[in-house]
Amino acid sequence: MTTRLLRIGCSFTYLAEVPTATVFQVRPVEGQHLEMTCERLVFEPDVPMRHYLDLYGNPCTRVVLPAGPSTMHYSAMADVPDRAEDVDDEAPEIVPADLPDDVLLYTLASRYCLSDVLGDEAWSRFGSHPPGYRRVQHICQYVHDYLRFSYGGSTALSTSADVNASGIGVCRDFAHLAISFCRALNIPARYVFGYLPDLDVPPDGAPMDFAAWMEVWLGDRWWTFDPRNNTPRKGRVVIGRGRDAADVAMATTYGGPRLESMVVHAEEDFAPQWR
Numbered sequence: 001m002t003t004r005l006l007r008i009g010c011s012f013t014y015l016a017e018v019p020t021a022t023v024f025q026v027r028p029v030e031g032q033h034l035e036m037t038c039e040r041l042v043f044e045p046d047v048p049m050r051h052y053l054d055l056y057g058n059p060c061t062r063v064v065l066p067a068g069p070s071t072m073h074y075s076a077m078a079d080v081p082d083r084a085e086d087v088d089d090e091a092p093e094i095v096p097a098d099l100p101d102d103v104l105l106y107t108l109a110s111r112y113c114l115s116d117v118l119g120d121e122a123w124s125r126f127g128s129h130p131p132g133y134r135r136v137q138h139i140c141q142y143v144h145d146y147l148r149f150s151y152g153g154s155t156a157l158s159t160s161a162d163v164n165a166s167g168i169g170v171c172r173d174f175a176h177l178a179i180s181f182c183r184a185l186n187i188p189a190r191y192v193f194g195y196l197p198d199l200d201v202p203p204d205g206a207p208m209d210f211a212a213w214m215e216v217w218l219g220d221r222w223w224t225f226d227p228r229n230n231t232p233r234k235g236r237v238v239i240g241r242g243r244d245a246a247d248v249a250m251a252t253t254y255g256g257p258r259l260e261s262m263v264v265h266a267e268e269d270f271a272p273q274w275r
Helices: 101-107 119-126 133-146 160-166 171-184
Strands: 003-016 020-024 035-044 050-053 059-065 068-081 189-195 211-218 221-225 237-242 251-253 258-268
Touching (some): 119 171, 133 211, 171 211
Antiparallel strands (some): 020 059, 189 211
């Protein structure tokens, strides 16, 4: 299989008044179709760190940020398949009675995905559409066309109902709204975030950031959908999966350190692979 070499990573700089326990989620999950090399995670100043897997199998790192300034640096090389995610227009929806036990969780409302609040709208807009992959595509198309992407139009507290009312959001809001509509129709959907380079697509000109999309259970597997970009993409590197963004925050601080800067990078590396 042809592959592409990516350079991925991020850095966070904090200023803390007191030592602050923090959990970072910045490393890719295992089991993806990619090969990781040159992985490096360091803190300045140096602090002890402990790695673990959370409830959903996402890799997490626990540290205590010292009082004063500190910076977390993560970088890696990822060899990814040179192809976009799979598409199957005929993939069927599965009725709740036949869903796997561990998938049922993703039919329920959650902190940001208010499928119960948006249930009437979901059924009026999408209920008459033939069930299956194409109905999920229809939901993504609607969210993509309806929401206007804009930083500052939503906050860390904005739910899917909030952005549905305002019509403005960022990629996490696009995912939350589409997930809510799916769950309201009893279609299991989960939130995903990670690195998404501009491979074989025009760069959008905005500073690189983490990307959010969703996975939907159809047939006997999860399928990738991206209501923000609304097109299959190459080079997705998953960092975390969960019910919504509350489950997969890239940084959770148990205190009030000030985030001074955050930088994310995900781009193709054209250097020889033996380097």
